[in-house]
Amino acid sequence: MGITLTINGIRTSVEPGTTVLEAAQELGIRIPTLCHDPALSSFSACRMCVVEVAGMRNLPAACALEAAEGMVVETESPAVVEARRTILELLLASHPADCLTCDKSGECLLQDYAYQYQVRGGNLSGEVHDFPLDDTNPYIVRDNNKCILCGKCVRACAEIRGLHILNFSNRGFNTKVTTAFDEPLADSDCVFCQACVAVCPVGALMSRELVGRGRRWEMQKEEVTCTFCDSGCRFWVYRRKTPAGKGGQQFNAAGATGGAGGAGAAASAGAAGIAGATGTKSGPVVAVVPKSPGPGRPLCLKGRLGLELIYNPEVPARPVVRKDGQLVEVSWEEALGLAPLLDRLLSRPGAI
Ligand code: SF4
Ligand code: SF4
Ligand code: SF4
Ligand code: FES
Secondary structure: OOEEEEEOOEEEEEOOOOEHHHHHHHOOOOOOOOOOOOOOOOOOOOOOOEOEEOOOOOOOEOOOOEOOOOOEEEOOOHHHHHHHHHHHHHHHHOOOOOOOOOOOOOOOHHHHHHHHOOOOOOOOOOOOOOOOOEOOOOOEEEOHHHOOOOOHHHHHHHHHOOOOOOEEEOOHHHOEEEOHHHOOHHHOOOOOOOHHHHHOOOOOEEEHHHOOOOOHHHEEEEEEEOOOOOOOOEEEEEEEOOOOOOHHHHOOOOOOOOOOOHHHHHHHHHHOOHHHHHOOOOOOEEEEEEOOOOOOOOOOHHHHHHHHHHHOOOOOOOOEEEEOOEEEEOOHHHHOOOHHHHHHHHOOOOOO
Protein backbone atom coordinates (compact mmCIF):
# COMPACT_ATOMS: atom_id res chain seq x y z
CA MET A 1 0.00 0.00 0.00
CA GLY A 2 1.24 3.48 -0.80
CA ILE A 3 2.26 6.08 1.74
CA THR A 4 0.56 9.44 1.54
CA LEU A 5 2.42 12.59 2.53
CA THR A 6 2.27 16.28 1.77
CA ILE A 7 5.21 18.23 0.38
CA ASN A 8 4.94 21.98 0.01
CA GLY A 9 1.17 21.65 0.22
CA ILE A 10 0.97 18.95 -2.48
CA ARG A 11 -0.44 15.57 -1.44
CA THR A 12 1.30 12.60 -2.99
CA SER A 13 1.48 8.85 -2.62
CA VAL A 14 4.75 6.90 -2.77
CA GLU A 15 5.97 3.35 -2.28
CA PRO A 16 7.20 2.34 1.20
CA GLY A 17 10.95 2.94 1.50
CA THR A 18 10.87 6.04 -0.69
CA THR A 19 12.86 8.89 0.79
CA VAL A 20 11.43 12.38 1.12
CA LEU A 21 14.03 13.51 -1.42
CA GLU A 22 12.78 10.97 -3.95
CA ALA A 23 9.15 11.81 -3.21
CA ALA A 24 9.87 15.49 -3.79
CA GLN A 25 11.72 14.74 -7.02
CA GLU A 26 8.73 12.74 -8.26
CA LEU A 27 6.68 15.91 -7.80
CA GLY A 28 9.25 17.99 -9.63
CA ILE A 29 10.33 19.73 -6.42
CA ARG A 30 14.07 20.32 -6.41
CA ILE A 31 15.85 19.90 -3.09
CA PRO A 32 19.55 20.86 -3.20
CA THR A 33 22.00 18.02 -2.60
CA LEU A 34 25.77 17.87 -2.48
CA CYS A 35 26.63 14.41 -1.14
CA HIS A 36 23.71 12.44 -2.58
CA ASP A 37 23.86 10.45 -5.81
CA PRO A 38 21.14 7.96 -6.75
CA ALA A 39 23.79 5.47 -7.94
CA LEU A 40 25.64 5.52 -4.60
CA SER A 41 24.90 4.49 -1.04
CA SER A 42 23.47 7.11 1.27
CA PHE A 43 26.04 9.20 3.16
CA SER A 44 24.08 12.17 4.50
CA ALA A 45 27.10 14.30 5.27
CA CYS A 46 26.47 17.69 3.69
CA ARG A 47 23.00 18.47 5.17
CA MET A 48 22.13 20.66 2.18
CA CYS A 49 18.95 18.64 1.69
CA VAL A 50 17.45 19.45 5.11
CA VAL A 51 13.71 19.96 5.18
CA GLU A 52 11.16 20.96 7.81
CA VAL A 53 8.76 18.23 8.90
CA ALA A 54 5.72 19.09 11.03
CA GLY A 55 6.16 17.65 14.53
CA MET A 56 9.93 17.14 14.24
CA ARG A 57 12.17 19.33 16.36
CA ASN A 58 15.23 19.22 14.10
CA LEU A 59 15.62 19.60 10.36
CA PRO A 60 16.16 16.10 8.96
CA ALA A 61 18.12 15.32 5.80
CA ALA A 62 15.63 14.52 3.03
CA CYS A 63 18.04 12.08 1.35
CA ALA A 64 18.00 9.82 4.41
CA LEU A 65 14.45 10.36 5.66
CA GLU A 66 11.90 7.75 4.65
CA ALA A 67 8.48 9.05 3.79
CA ALA A 68 5.90 8.24 6.49
CA GLU A 69 2.12 8.23 6.43
CA GLY A 70 0.67 11.70 7.01
CA MET A 71 4.05 13.45 6.94
CA VAL A 72 3.87 17.18 6.18
CA VAL A 73 7.09 18.52 4.66
CA GLU A 74 8.27 22.00 3.72
CA THR A 75 11.37 22.17 1.52
CA GLU A 76 12.00 25.93 1.44
CA SER A 77 10.69 27.25 4.78
CA PRO A 78 12.59 30.14 6.41
CA ALA A 79 14.26 27.74 8.86
CA VAL A 80 15.38 25.48 6.01
CA VAL A 81 16.73 28.38 3.97
CA GLU A 82 18.60 29.73 6.99
CA ALA A 83 20.14 26.30 7.66
CA ARG A 84 21.27 25.96 4.03
CA ARG A 85 22.76 29.44 4.04
CA THR A 86 24.75 28.57 7.17
CA ILE A 87 25.98 25.33 5.60
CA LEU A 88 27.10 27.21 2.50
CA GLU A 89 28.84 29.90 4.56
CA LEU A 90 30.73 27.22 6.46
CA LEU A 91 31.76 25.50 3.23
CA LEU A 92 32.85 28.74 1.62
CA ALA A 93 34.80 29.81 4.72
CA SER A 94 37.59 27.38 3.82
CA HIS A 95 37.04 27.30 0.07
CA PRO A 96 39.38 29.13 -2.33
CA ALA A 97 37.73 32.21 -3.81
CA ASP A 98 38.67 30.85 -7.20
CA CYS A 99 35.49 30.87 -9.28
CA LEU A 100 36.91 33.46 -11.68
CA THR A 101 39.48 31.02 -13.02
CA CYS A 102 38.10 27.67 -11.84
CA ASP A 103 37.44 25.27 -14.72
CA LYS A 104 34.34 23.95 -12.93
CA SER A 105 32.73 27.37 -12.91
CA GLY A 106 29.38 27.15 -14.65
CA GLU A 107 28.88 23.50 -13.70
CA CYS A 108 29.69 23.68 -10.00
CA LEU A 109 26.97 22.79 -7.51
CA LEU A 110 28.57 24.83 -4.73
CA GLN A 111 28.57 27.86 -7.00
CA ASP A 112 24.97 27.19 -8.07
CA TYR A 113 23.71 26.90 -4.51
CA ALA A 114 25.69 29.92 -3.33
CA TYR A 115 23.90 31.87 -6.06
CA GLN A 116 20.50 30.32 -5.31
CA TYR A 117 20.74 31.19 -1.62
CA GLN A 118 22.70 34.42 -2.17
CA VAL A 119 25.66 33.43 -0.01
CA ARG A 120 28.79 35.36 -0.91
CA GLY A 121 31.21 33.81 1.56
CA GLY A 122 33.71 35.86 3.46
CA ASN A 123 31.46 36.27 6.53
CA LEU A 124 33.52 33.76 8.46
CA SER A 125 37.26 33.97 8.71
CA GLY A 126 39.72 31.35 9.81
CA GLU A 127 42.30 28.88 8.64
CA VAL A 128 42.25 27.76 5.02
CA HIS A 129 43.85 24.73 3.45
CA ASP A 130 46.96 24.78 1.35
CA PHE A 131 47.05 21.29 -0.10
CA PRO A 132 49.37 20.68 -3.07
CA LEU A 133 47.77 20.11 -6.45
CA ASP A 134 47.91 16.47 -7.60
CA ASP A 135 48.85 17.11 -11.19
CA THR A 136 51.06 14.13 -11.86
CA ASN A 137 48.93 12.04 -14.21
CA PRO A 138 47.55 12.65 -17.70
CA TYR A 139 43.86 12.31 -16.86
CA ILE A 140 42.80 13.82 -13.55
CA VAL A 141 43.71 17.06 -11.81
CA ARG A 142 42.99 16.79 -8.09
CA ASP A 143 42.74 19.96 -5.98
CA ASN A 144 41.94 19.08 -2.39
CA ASN A 145 41.61 22.75 -1.51
CA LYS A 146 38.28 22.76 -3.35
CA CYS A 147 37.06 19.49 -1.83
CA ILE A 148 33.90 19.80 0.26
CA LEU A 149 34.24 16.27 1.70
CA CYS A 150 30.99 15.03 0.21
CA GLY A 151 32.52 11.56 -0.11
CA LYS A 152 31.01 10.86 -3.55
CA CYS A 153 34.39 10.05 -5.07
CA VAL A 154 35.20 7.63 -2.26
CA ARG A 155 31.90 5.80 -2.74
CA ALA A 156 32.06 5.88 -6.54
CA CYS A 157 35.49 4.29 -6.56
CA ALA A 158 34.47 1.62 -4.05
CA GLU A 159 30.89 0.93 -5.13
CA ILE A 160 30.95 1.54 -8.90
CA ARG A 161 34.53 0.75 -9.79
CA GLY A 162 35.09 -1.89 -7.10
CA LEU A 163 38.37 -0.26 -6.12
CA HIS A 164 39.20 1.65 -2.96
CA ILE A 165 41.75 4.12 -4.23
CA LEU A 166 40.33 7.11 -2.36
CA ASN A 167 39.32 7.45 1.27
CA PHE A 168 39.16 9.98 4.07
CA SER A 169 42.16 10.59 6.25
CA ASN A 170 42.75 12.72 9.34
CA ARG A 171 40.06 14.30 11.49
CA GLY A 172 38.20 17.57 11.86
CA PHE A 173 39.52 20.51 9.85
CA ASN A 174 42.43 18.37 8.61
CA THR A 175 40.13 15.76 7.08
CA LYS A 176 40.91 15.19 3.43
CA VAL A 177 40.27 12.68 0.67
CA THR A 178 43.44 10.91 -0.27
CA THR A 179 45.01 7.77 -1.63
CA ALA A 180 46.82 5.16 0.43
CA PHE A 181 49.94 6.73 1.98
CA ASP A 182 48.85 10.06 0.47
CA GLU A 183 50.55 9.21 -2.82
CA PRO A 184 49.68 11.06 -6.04
CA LEU A 185 47.03 9.27 -8.09
CA ALA A 186 49.72 8.35 -10.62
CA ASP A 187 51.49 6.25 -7.99
CA SER A 188 48.33 4.60 -6.71
CA ASP A 189 46.43 1.70 -8.30
CA CYS A 190 43.97 4.15 -9.88
CA VAL A 191 42.89 3.05 -13.36
CA PHE A 192 41.76 6.57 -14.31
CA CYS A 193 38.21 5.55 -15.12
CA GLN A 194 37.09 9.00 -13.89
CA ALA A 195 34.03 7.67 -12.08
CA CYS A 196 35.14 9.86 -9.18
CA VAL A 197 35.48 12.87 -11.46
CA ALA A 198 32.01 12.33 -12.88
CA VAL A 199 30.36 12.56 -9.45
CA CYS A 200 32.46 15.35 -7.91
CA PRO A 201 30.11 18.33 -7.46
CA VAL A 202 32.92 20.92 -7.37
CA GLY A 203 36.28 21.55 -8.99
CA ALA A 204 38.24 19.24 -6.69
CA LEU A 205 38.42 16.47 -9.28
CA MET A 206 38.69 17.61 -12.87
CA SER A 207 39.13 15.78 -16.13
CA ARG A 208 42.43 17.17 -17.40
CA GLU A 209 40.96 17.46 -20.88
CA LEU A 210 38.69 20.25 -19.63
CA VAL A 211 41.35 22.16 -17.69
CA GLY A 212 42.30 25.39 -19.39
CA ARG A 213 40.19 24.56 -22.45
CA GLY A 214 37.57 27.26 -22.16
CA ARG A 215 34.61 28.18 -20.02
CA ARG A 216 31.75 25.73 -19.67
CA TRP A 217 29.23 28.15 -21.08
CA GLU A 218 31.29 28.30 -24.25
CA MET A 219 30.64 24.60 -24.74
CA GLN A 220 27.65 22.40 -25.35
CA LYS A 221 27.29 18.83 -24.16
CA GLU A 222 26.03 15.83 -26.10
CA GLU A 223 25.30 12.53 -24.36
CA VAL A 224 26.73 9.46 -26.11
CA THR A 225 26.77 5.76 -25.23
CA CYS A 226 29.93 3.71 -25.53
CA THR A 227 29.53 0.62 -27.70
CA PHE A 228 32.91 -1.01 -27.05
CA CYS A 229 31.20 -3.51 -24.74
CA ASP A 230 27.63 -4.23 -23.62
CA SER A 231 27.87 -2.20 -20.40
CA GLY A 232 26.59 0.85 -22.23
CA CYS A 233 28.52 3.49 -20.27
CA ARG A 234 27.41 7.01 -20.98
CA PHE A 235 29.73 9.90 -21.75
CA TRP A 236 29.49 13.60 -22.38
CA VAL A 237 31.03 14.96 -25.54
CA TYR A 238 31.88 18.63 -24.94
CA ARG A 239 31.82 20.72 -28.09
CA ARG A 240 32.92 24.29 -28.49
CA LYS A 241 30.08 26.60 -29.42
CA THR A 242 32.38 28.94 -31.33
CA PRO A 243 33.34 28.02 -34.90
CA ALA A 244 36.30 25.69 -35.33
CA GLY A 245 39.59 27.54 -35.13
CA LYS A 246 38.37 30.47 -33.04
CA GLY A 247 38.11 28.45 -29.84
CA GLY A 248 41.77 27.51 -29.98
CA GLN A 249 42.68 31.06 -29.03
CA GLN A 250 41.07 30.57 -25.66
CA PHE A 251 43.26 27.63 -24.66
CA ASN A 252 45.58 28.14 -21.75
CA ALA A 253 48.28 25.59 -22.42
CA ALA A 254 51.00 27.13 -20.26
CA GLY A 255 48.93 27.73 -17.15
CA ALA A 256 46.37 25.03 -17.69
CA THR A 257 47.05 23.18 -14.47
CA GLY A 258 47.77 26.02 -12.15
CA GLY A 259 51.42 26.54 -12.90
CA ALA A 260 52.89 23.21 -11.81
CA GLY A 261 56.50 23.16 -12.81
CA GLY A 262 58.98 20.72 -14.31
CA ALA A 263 57.68 17.41 -15.54
CA GLY A 264 54.19 18.33 -14.40
CA ALA A 265 54.18 21.37 -16.63
CA ALA A 266 55.40 19.33 -19.57
CA ALA A 267 52.67 16.79 -18.96
CA SER A 268 50.14 19.62 -18.71
CA ALA A 269 51.20 21.07 -22.00
CA GLY A 270 51.14 17.61 -23.48
CA ALA A 271 47.89 16.30 -22.16
CA ALA A 272 45.75 19.35 -21.58
CA GLY A 273 47.30 21.84 -23.90
CA ILE A 274 48.47 19.95 -26.98
CA ALA A 275 45.64 21.43 -28.94
CA GLY A 276 46.32 24.95 -27.76
CA ALA A 277 50.01 24.61 -28.39
CA THR A 278 49.65 23.47 -31.96
CA GLY A 279 46.29 24.81 -33.00
CA THR A 280 45.76 21.53 -34.82
CA LYS A 281 43.05 20.20 -32.51
CA SER A 282 40.90 23.28 -32.36
CA GLY A 283 37.94 21.44 -33.84
CA PRO A 284 34.49 21.46 -32.31
CA VAL A 285 35.14 18.61 -29.81
CA VAL A 286 36.86 19.74 -26.62
CA ALA A 287 36.66 16.60 -24.49
CA VAL A 288 34.97 13.29 -23.92
CA VAL A 289 34.29 12.79 -20.23
CA PRO A 290 32.30 10.18 -18.32
CA LYS A 291 28.75 10.94 -17.30
CA SER A 292 27.65 9.98 -13.80
CA PRO A 293 28.22 6.26 -13.45
CA GLY A 294 25.74 3.62 -12.36
CA PRO A 295 25.81 -0.02 -11.31
CA GLY A 296 27.11 -2.22 -14.14
CA ARG A 297 28.71 0.71 -15.93
CA PRO A 298 32.43 0.34 -15.34
CA LEU A 299 33.51 3.44 -17.28
CA CYS A 300 36.80 2.01 -18.51
CA LEU A 301 39.66 4.03 -19.94
CA LYS A 302 39.45 2.18 -23.27
CA GLY A 303 35.91 3.40 -23.77
CA ARG A 304 36.77 7.00 -23.03
CA LEU A 305 39.88 7.17 -25.19
CA GLY A 306 38.19 5.16 -27.95
CA LEU A 307 35.25 7.55 -27.99
CA GLU A 308 37.63 10.49 -28.12
CA LEU A 309 39.22 9.04 -31.25
CA ILE A 310 35.79 8.50 -32.79
CA TYR A 311 34.40 11.93 -31.96
CA ASN A 312 37.53 13.95 -32.46
CA PRO A 313 38.87 13.20 -35.93
CA GLU A 314 41.35 16.05 -35.78
CA VAL A 315 43.89 14.35 -33.55
CA PRO A 316 47.24 15.62 -34.81
CA ALA A 317 49.63 13.11 -36.38
CA ARG A 318 52.38 13.90 -33.86
CA PRO A 319 51.85 15.58 -30.50
CA VAL A 320 54.08 18.37 -29.30
CA VAL A 321 54.93 19.49 -25.78
CA ARG A 322 56.60 22.63 -24.54
CA LYS A 323 60.19 22.01 -23.41
CA ASP A 324 62.35 24.95 -22.31
CA GLY A 325 59.90 27.27 -23.99
CA GLN A 326 60.05 25.40 -27.31
CA LEU A 327 57.38 23.16 -28.81
CA VAL A 328 58.95 19.76 -29.40
CA GLU A 329 57.45 16.75 -31.20
CA VAL A 330 57.28 13.72 -28.93
CA SER A 331 55.64 10.30 -28.91
CA TRP A 332 52.04 9.94 -27.77
CA GLU A 333 53.29 7.98 -24.76
CA GLU A 334 55.43 10.87 -23.63
CA ALA A 335 52.86 13.52 -24.46
CA LEU A 336 50.14 11.75 -22.51
CA GLY A 337 52.51 10.75 -19.70
CA LEU A 338 51.55 7.14 -20.27
CA ALA A 339 54.97 5.53 -20.00
CA PRO A 340 55.05 5.24 -16.16
CA LEU A 341 51.47 3.99 -16.16
CA LEU A 342 52.15 1.36 -18.83
CA ASP A 343 55.31 0.24 -17.02
CA ARG A 344 53.35 -0.16 -13.82
CA LEU A 345 50.51 -2.09 -15.49
CA LEU A 346 52.92 -4.35 -17.39
CA SER A 347 54.88 -5.12 -14.22
CA ARG A 348 51.80 -6.53 -12.51
CA PRO A 349 51.46 -10.29 -12.11
CA GLY A 350 49.48 -11.73 -15.01
CA ALA A 351 50.16 -8.77 -17.30
CA ILE A 352 50.89 -9.72 -20.90
S1 SF4 B 1 34.89 24.58 -7.14
FE1 SF4 B 1 33.08 25.81 -7.60
S2 SF4 B 1 32.91 27.22 -5.90
FE2 SF4 B 1 34.98 26.39 -5.88
S3 SF4 B 1 36.20 27.81 -7.04
FE3 SF4 B 1 35.51 26.26 -8.47
S4 SF4 B 1 33.60 27.08 -9.34
FE4 SF4 B 1 34.06 28.25 -7.51
S1 SF4 C 1 39.70 7.32 -11.51
FE1 SF4 C 1 38.52 5.46 -11.08
S2 SF4 C 1 39.99 4.10 -10.07
FE2 SF4 C 1 40.88 6.17 -9.99
S3 SF4 C 1 40.25 7.00 -8.00
FE3 SF4 C 1 38.71 7.66 -9.53
S4 SF4 C 1 37.10 6.07 -9.43
FE4 SF4 C 1 38.94 5.22 -8.43
S1 SF4 D 1 36.95 15.28 -4.21
FE1 SF4 D 1 34.93 15.94 -4.95
S2 SF4 D 1 33.67 14.08 -4.81
FE2 SF4 D 1 35.48 13.73 -3.55
S3 SF4 D 1 34.86 14.30 -1.48
FE3 SF4 D 1 35.85 16.09 -2.43
S4 SF4 D 1 34.18 17.27 -3.30
FE4 SF4 D 1 33.38 15.24 -2.89
S1 FES E 1 22.40 15.42 0.09
FE1 FES E 1 21.38 14.88 1.90
S2 FES E 1 22.86 15.15 3.44
FE2 FES E 1 23.96 15.57 1.59
